[in-house]
Amino acid sequence: xxxxxxxxxxxxxxxxxxxxxxxxxxxxxxxxxxxxxxxxxxxxxxxxxxxxxxxxxxxxxxxxxxxxxxxxxxxxxxxxxxxxxxxxxxxxxxxxxxxxxxxxxxxxxxxxxxxxxxxxxxxxxxxxxxxxxxxxxxxxxxxxxxxxxxxxxxxxxxxxxxxxxxxxxxxxxxxxxxxxxxxxxxxxxxxxxxxxxxxxxxxxxxxxxxxxxxxxxxxxxxxxxxxxxxxxxxxxxxxxxxxxxxxxxxxxxxxxxxxxxxxxxxxxxxxxxxxxxxxxxxxxxxxxxxxxxxxxxxxxxxxxxxxxxxxxxxxxxxxxxxxxxxxxxxxxxxxxxxxxxxxxxxxxxxxxxxxxxxxxxxxxxxxxxxxxxxxxxxxxxxxxx
Amino acid sequence: xxxxxxxxxxxxxxxxxxxxxxxxxxxxxxxxxxxxxxxxxxxxxxxxxxxxxxxxxxxxxxxxxxxxxxxxxxxxxxxxxxxxxxxxxxxxxxxxxxxxxxxxxxx
Numbered sequence: 291x292x293x294x295x296x297x298x299x300x301x302x303x304x305x306x307x308x309x310x311x312x313x314x315x316x317x318x319x320x321x322x323x324x325x326x327x328x329x330x331x332x333x334x335x336x337x338x339x340x341x342x343x344x345x346x347x348x349x350x351x352x353x354x355x356x357x358x359x360x361x362x363x364x365x366x367x368x369x370x371x372x373x374x375x376x377x378x379x380x381x382x383x384x385x386x387x388x389x390x391x392x393x394x395x396x397x398x399x400x401x402x403x404x405x406x407x408x409x410x411x412x413x414x415x416x417x418x419x420x421x422x423x424x425x426x427x428x429x430x431x432x433x434x435x436x437x438x439x440x441x442x443x444x445x446x447x448x449x450x451x452x453x454x455x456x457x458x459x460x461x462x463x464x465x466x467x468x469x470x471x472x473x474x475x476x477x478x479x480x481x482x483x484x485x486x487x488x489x490x491x492x493x494x495x496x497x498x499x500x501x502x503x504x505x506x507x508x509x510x511x512x513x514x515x516x517x518x519x520x521x522x523x524x525x526x527x528x529x530x531x532x533x534x535x536x537x538x539x540x541x542x543x544x545x546x547x548x549x550x551x552x553x554x555x556x557x558x559x560x561x562x563x564x565x566x567x568x569x570x571x572x573x574x575x576x577x578x579x580x581x582x583x584x585x586x587x588x589x590x591x592x593x594x595x596x597x598x599x600x601x602x603x604x605x606x607x608x609x610x611x612x613x614x615x616x617x618x619x620x621x622x623x624x625x626x627x628x629x630x631x632x633x634x635x636x637x638x639x640x641x642x643x644x645x646x647x648x649x650x651x652x653x654x655x656x657x658x659x660x661x662x663x664x665x666x667x668x669x670x671x672x673x674x675x
Numbered sequence: 676x677x678x679x680x681x682x683x684x685x686x687x688x689x690x691x692x693x694x695x696x697x698x699x700x701x702x703x704x705x706x707x708x709x710x711x712x713x714x715x716x717x718x719x720x721x722x723x724x725x726x727x728x729x730x731x732x733x734x735x736x737x738x739x740x741x742x743x744x745x746x747x748x749x750x751x752x753x754x755x756x757x758x759x760x761x762x763x764x765x766x767x768x769x770x771x772x773x774x775x776x777x778x779x780x781x782x
Contacts, residue, residue: 329700329723329748336701337719360718368724376731451728 304352305334308362315366317526318373326369334359367530371452374520374527378453378461381513381520382444385465385472388506388513389437392472395479395502396430402498419478419485426478428640429471435644436468439544439652446551449558455531456541458524460653465517467648472510479503543653545597601655605645613638685725687763688715690734690756697751699742700726726750734759 309327316323337355342348359365443461447453453461483499490496542550552574560567585592594603616637617630649655692698692706703726704719729735734756740749752760 325748326723326727328746330720332699332745332747333701333719333723335745358719360720364718365720365724368721369727372724372728376728451724 304349304356305331305338308334308356308359312362312365315362317366317370317530322373330359367527368452370523370527370530374458374523375447375450375453377516377520377523378458378465379444379448381465381516382440382461384509384513384516385440385468386437386444388472388509389433389440389468391509392433392475392506393430393437395475395506398498398502399495402495406493406495419482422478422481422485424636426475426482427636429475429478431471431640432644432648433468433471433475436464436466436471436652439547439654440464440468442544442547442551446547446554448554455524455528458527460541460547462517462521462524463652465513465520467652469510469513469517472506472513476503476506476510479506541653543598543656547653597654598656601645601649605642605649605655608645609638609641612641684767685717685722686729686734687760687767689722689725689729690752690760690763693735693750694752694757694760697749699740699747699749703750729756 309331312330313323313327316326318326334352334355337358338348338351341351341354346354440461443457443464447457447461479499480503483496483503486496486499552570556567556570556574559570581592593600594607597604613634617634645654688707689703692703692710695706698706700723701719704722707715707722726735726737730737730750734753735750736753737748737750739746741747
């Protein structure tokens with residue numbers, strides 16, 4: 291459009307109509323929406339005044355001001371994406387804190403059990419609450435996996451104004467699993483506490499359990515609220531994107547996230563700490579070299595740790611490692627073999643069922659549907675303004 | 676210059692403009708256009724999500740102010756924002772020097 295002042299008749303109303311449209315696009319908390327609309331109105335009135343002073347008619351000045359401001363749909367989406375990303379990052383921070391708090395309770399319980407005269411495995415006393423003890427053991431591990439994935443994805447998207455829908459979904463799924471598991475863990479702790487015999491309620495173990503479950507419950511509650519809020523805002527962003535009829539990119543898996551995180555760390559440190567960036571480059575190169583060497587020397591062994599090529603082999607390898615680790619941990623010399631086998635079996639079942647039920651959901655294994663090359667993965671650079 | 680070219684730099688540009696003096700959104704975009712001699716001519720509304728994001732990150736502070744009978748949201752840089760701006764300037768100069776060195780070597 292030419293900047294030459296046109297000569298239409300004075301009219302007006304264009305700005306108000308534009309603001310009404312923008313208001314419909316801003317699926318945001320009412321207070322924030324009011325503020326954005328007030329700022330937009332002042333901006334557009336300033337632009338109209340400036341153009342009016344340059345000789346434009348009111349109608350054309352308003353049209354030009356609105357045009358310069360940008361399409362309301364695009365602006366609405368920028369605001370919604372921005373808020374969804376900020377809320378998701380905040381929820382990931384709250385989740386990390388909650389998971390760290392709940393997991394930190396475990397060594398506290400072990401220490402308390404030892405100080406009370408028991409073995410480390412007494413932190414999860416089989417009697418009187420075997421079900422709660424098993425639930426606690428599994429919940430700790432699910433929380434650790436969900437929290438770890440959430441942390442990777444949080445750091446991966448840190449500093450980005452917006453997170454594409456598939457990335458946002460994976461971040462929230464990780465946080466959701468972590469927070470859900472943390473809830474199960476603190477509930478199990480409370481159940482164990484309530485089941486303790488009256489004689490043991492004054493013990494160090496009971497005191498530690500009370501403190502651990504209380505602090506864990508508080509941190510988990512905060513995280514639940516944060517994740518719930520982030521899920522609502524992510525849904526709004528998703529509705530906007532679906533409304534725009536864009537092709538849905540494939541969700542990133544954990545390897546995508548790790549590679550992207552490495553690139554973020556390298557880029558972040560390149561100008562601040564060049565030595566750190568060089569070290570990271572060397573580490574990545576060494577990792578690639580080691581992988582190539584392993585594939586060349588022992589291709590069959592390499593296939594057991596190739597998550598994308600053979601996810602079920604990786605699952606089996608992790609299951610075996612977890613079962614062996616579980617058999618060794620806190621084992622008393624005189625413990626019956628049956629008990630050891632029971633705990634190892636439980637651990638193995640937990641790993642396999644977790645992988646079957648949540649592996650695809652959390653991006654630990656590739657999606658079941660075939661990958662189509664025309665569906666590009668979400669690229670953070672598309673959102674980096 | 677298209678908005679595409681400003682990817683990753685808009686936050687620093689906004690901080691630099693507001694660090695000179697507190698300003699409302701319209702004044703920020705005018706100053707951005709003036710300092711870049713019209714090169715940074717992006718859709719004006721796109722500065723507001725960035726301003727809100729910087730405020731949420733604690734790099735800007737804003738408040739309503741009355742000016743010639745009009746209510747305007749005026750933004751100013753916080754101490755943390757000033758510190759981040761200093762880092763971004765240093766990063767940019769390092770990057771620009773490196774690019775200049777490469778481009779200069781090829782001419």
